[in-house]
Amino acid sequence: MGEGIRLSMKDKGSVFMPSKKHSIIVRANAKKVWDFVRSMNNWAPLVPGYINHHIINEKVSTWEFKIDMGLFKKKVEMEVTIIEWKEPSQVTFQLQGINDHFDGNGYFMVEEKDANHTRMTGFLEINSTGTFPTVTNNLMQPKLEEIAEELTIAVSKAIEGL
Numbered sequence: 001m002g003e004g005i006r007l008s009m010k011d012k013g014s015v016f017m018p019s020k021k022h023s024i025i026v027r028a029n030a031k032k033v034w035d036f037v038r039s040m041n042n043w044a045p046l047v048p049g050y051i052n053h054h055i056i057n058e059k060v061s062t063w064e065f066k067i068d069m070g071l072f073k074k075k076v077e078m079e080v081t082i083i084e085w086k087e088p089s090q091v092t093f094q095l096q097g098i099n100d101h102f103d104g105n106g107y108f109m110v111e112e113k114d115a116n117h118t119r120m121t122g123f124l125e126i127n128s129t130g131t132f133p134t135v136t137n138n139l140m141q142p143k144l145e146e147i148a149e150e151l152t153i154a155v156s157k158a159i160e161g162l
Contacts, residue, residue: 017104018141019125020148026120026156030112033120034088036159037108040080046154048147051075058082062098067143076100101130108155120159122152 026033036042040061044053049066056062059082067074077098084092088110095104104126111119126144128136 017125017127018137018144019123020145021121021123022149022152023119023121024152024156025113026118026159027116028118028159028162029115030088030110030118032162033110033118033159036162037110037120037155038085038087038091040082042158043108043151043155044080046151046158048150048154049073049076053080067147069139069143078102095126097129102126102128102136120152120156122148122155124148124151 040053041055044050044061044063047063047065049068051064051066053061053063061080062077063080064075064077067076077100079096079098081094081096082091083094083105084090086092090107090109092107093105095102095106097103104124106122106124109119109121109123111121113119124144124147126137126140127133128140130136
């Protein structure tokens with residue numbers, strides 16, 4: 001079911017920014033996929049380790065979730081700001097750490113394949129802005145890969161279950 005998995009490390013000056021893009025074919029038409037991904041309330045609870053989220057306004061929300069880092073679990077709080085809704089194909093957002101020093105961005109893209117199948121692509125990029133960003137970014141990469149893939153698959157399954 002997974003398709004077009006791509007991993008990249010973007011260079012921001014001399015610090016690499018971990019990123020992950022995951023595409024999947026959803027057994028649903030493009031309108032159904034778009035109607036789901038355009039609302040943060042639909043996909044926020046599907047983030048692995050989800051605790052809660054609060055909608056501040058149409059474009060801004062705060063999210064809390066736990067990340068299992070192996071030896072310990074870390075609670076992450078972030079602000080998610082929708083930058084653009086490009087109906088019916090893409091929702092783009094920015095991330096800002098509340099309890100940690102990081103920022104990032106991401107998107108969900110919807111591409112119609114045929115009347116009953118749609119390619120959905122999820123992308124996440126996170127950058128540590130703390131004291132040791134290179135070390136932190138290297139530690140985040142495997143977890144970011146896992147979160148991006150799990151989130152995209154969970155969104156796909158939720159849509160197919162509607």
